[in-house]
Amino acid sequence: MTPFHAVEITLTRPATHRELRHARERARLTANADRTRLLVGPERAAPTVPRTCCDAS
Incomplete structure (x- = not known):
């Protein structure tokens, strides 16, 4: 199984829509x-x- 990660970024001010x-x-x-x-x-x-083990190939 491959692990999946996410990164959280905290901003010092709100990002604009642009x-x-x-x-x-x-x-x-x-x-x-x-x-x-x-x-x-x-x-x-x-x-x-x-x-x-029970899945059909």
Whole structure:
């Protein structure tokens, strides 16, 4: 199984809508309601489900 990590970034001032749009072009991220914290996630949308011994190949 591959681990997935996220990085939380705390800003000293709220990001503007233009700054958020610019940042979203370069990385997959979300902002909290007051735009002072950003969360950068992995490139993949969801982790793959590991196969078990009983799964059909």
